[in-house]
Amino acid sequence: MTAIRTPHSVSSFGQQRLWALAQAEGSNAAYNEQLDYLIEGDLDHVLLARALDIVVARHETLRTRFVTVEGEARQDIGPPGSGFALRREDLSGRPDSGELLVARQREECETPFDLGAGPLARGQLLTLAPDRHALLLTLHHSILDGLSVGLLLTEVSTVYAALLRGEPDPLPPLPAQFADHAARQHAWVEGEEAASQAAYWRQQLADAPALLALPADRPRPLLQDHAGGRVPVRVSRALAEKLESAARAQDATLFTAVLTGWHILLSLLSGEADTVVGIPVAGRHRPEDERLIGFFANSLAVRADLSGDPTGTEALRRVRSVLRGALDHQELPFERVVNAVNPKRSLSHSPLFQTMFSWGITFRGWLRLPGARVEALDIPHAPAKFDLTLILHRENGGVVGHLDYARALFDHATVERFVRYFTRVLEQLALHPEREITAYALLDAEERADLLAEGRGRVTSGPVVGPVERFAEQVRVRPDEPALVCDGTRLTYAELDRRANRLA
Template identity: 45%
Template sequence: LLAGIWAELLGVERVGRHDNFFELGGHSLLAVRVLVRLTEALAVELPLAILFAKPTLADLALSVGEVLNGSGAQAAPVIMPVGRDGALPLSYSQQRLWFLSQLDEDSTNYNIPLGWRLQGRLDRVAWRRSLDRLFARHEALRCTFVAGEDDPQVQILSGDRGLPVVEHDLRDRPDAQAALLDLCQEEARTPFDLAREPLIRGRLIRLADEEHVFLLTQHHIVSDGWSMGVLVRELSSLYRAFEAGEDDPLPPLAIQYPDYAAWQRQWLSGERLQRQAQYWRDTLSGAPARLALPTDRPRPAQQSFAGTSVPVVIDQALTRGLKRLSRQHGTTLFMTVLAAWAAVLSRLSGQDDIVIGVPTANRRRREIEDLIGFFVNTLAVRINLSGEPSVSDLLERARRAALTAQDHQDLPFEQVVEIVQPPRALDHTPLFQVGLAWQNNTVGSLDLPGLRVEAAGEGLDQVKFDLELNLGEQGEVIAGTLGYATALFDRATIERQCGYLLALLRAMLADAEQPVRELDILPAEERSYLLEELNRTEADYP
């Protein structure tokens, strides 16, 4: 059973009893999906740590057998469809986002923009039909949110109305490229009305007979990063079928997002809710309210979401070394980079107690893997660097912090904030101000017959936190971006921080037993400037 699950999720033909899950290409997100499959097959829930402790197939099988022979943790009940006649509740995460939107109804902070340039003959009828079918298929995309007497409620729009798309024809415009840029910016900066309109919309912009740009914008309250992958896959399948004159090829969905929201409120209650709440209360008790990073400008009285990013590339040799270090210490690449990022933040702030926000897909049920909806959760991962830890000590601390947080990921971040009750202020996010996102779940690209598809459109220049490190494996390297709030930092400062991270990762490889605080992360020029140039105090006197 385990070998079959591994082969499916890892994309390998054969799995041997002594094969190691992580050496076959496994990572944290795939580990969660393995446990989801086991839950479905054996009706038992297992902690994520079991796969990290027993990463070889035979050892894991023995551990699972021991759990089955014991009492074991019973799996959560199956998600069942609920009636659509009465009031439908929001999920916990949706409710928090709805509340935030009431504070600033014109905000675009939670818009998710996508854009594609389509070159070739676009079958406009098949494209339109594909968009409408996607809209009808996923109730999440047809949800609106209205204020009730006590709590907000979900109302579902008819699937017959179709996905709203505005068309523009720029074929005869001499300033077509400038007009395209204006349309992209206008689209990205147009807010949604959560109570009245579909929270997904498109624009089809025609530049030539065989060149279009399609912009698709969604509100985060109905979608997330994993959903982008579902959307791209299904849109590709639908267009291929409709363009060829075939019927809808997608299997019907057994449940919809409102069913999950109702299930979540029923399941996350009682003893289970108390257990998760107590974990976060204990874990985050006494955590610093704010990370005291040195900034280039004073922090504004109200948090600004304006931001941009610099590229980050961990080269092939360093990536290979980090994989080797991770195997030696039983961590994933994400955990190893998490440890290094915490160490850099500790150096910059002078604090030993670091809390980093880590998004998690939160798709621990097989029934919801193919749904579009707002499932993602954010975990406040706390790493303590006090007591002179060595590199290997820090890796173990990061590993333990990440695994226990993952095992308690069901409690929405919004409820964690309410439980911990950190000091609140308008100038920074509660619990943490720095994030680390590991991109295991790639969106993929549209696969449309007869068309060459490239990314297009203007993304929003926004960040949710002071610093946002977004990384993932891209072939033989680890690459991504370091996003930053432009109200606080200059680009040169962020580029220096990227250099610190790369230098610390290299130093970790050199000797895993050396104390973390002794790792040298300053480049020679900066060290010379700090220690020599700033200390040249000699002056001429008469």
């Protein structure tokens, strides 16, 4: 199905969601996707800029902005000659070029896109020395997803290499464009299969907790704050192999085992046996989709029931079962799942789940420029789309990645502690799968000793604040978070306050 081109093409459901978030929250940089590289060696600035222009001309989505038509976000696709918005700056000879590079990275991270004005892709090419450069590419998530990153880097590399040889653009014509996918998606959701998948998700997520309340350092703000931080995660090759072996014994994959460990940790931290974690899937269901840059990815809400104090093995089986069910019903757009389930909405957190787990490949070596060595730069100021986002991939037999977090909720030291706990959960899941998960030890001996010593700390004088006043303060700052969980009953601070007032 090829979409009939109109001045304003229909947007995908994912694009409509990001547009709606931008209208509700105002301009923010939460959905900026950064690709930053250090380039050492020979670089032809003109040909690199031309290669970027050619890729932009090739993919309509890279020339897209959004307009409102009858209350609905539509794609406004610019002409093929729009080009890539690349800004060049010569910092060579500056003693502070390293500091300026970090400042430019922060600028790209924190500068929001105007979805209505565009462009939604931009870059900076910084000359740090005659043979040393930095390429900073920033794109809005509404026009690309994880697999699109690989396509973008591969095509820029291919075109640049051809131009260096004096050859024309070697890429074959595309059989379709992202607007075709969006049109097909809107037609599909009106069919019987979409209705069947909606019924599945309504049943699967019925009465799921609206909010997973993790032990935070600060109360949740009324409006979700996307300022983020990042903590590295590294699982040794030995542990990854043991975990993979334990997973295979239950007809599961390493991905499923790590997802199970993440569910177990969230359950132990929150005290909740019912946890929901988001996972991304590619959302590319037709062969022609594989060659397109665009926001195809869909999010699945994977709900784990860890009630009854299961063993690690039983927890793995339960997660394996619900994961397979989710993957069998992955075509329904997340936005339609939210509408079908109709959870309680709040501007303070995302619906259905507040933690994400992404497992995939890394694109660190995908930009290849002949005559130069290209190294991916770390992103020091990643925005937080969720409370916690765990992003992992296989590397040299082990598992590496990072845990992104919302700075409005957590201190860096707290998330570093979460990462240590996560590793210990994986160790116990791999080595002692027969053990009940509530017996999993998160603290090591040194941490337990420190905690006990802190509890015996010196007494200081100060204003006396009684339990009634403390409870009233919690009702004010965190009314929708759980205050009491007992025998399957869960009351928020606001609900408990109302019951107490009725008794009084």
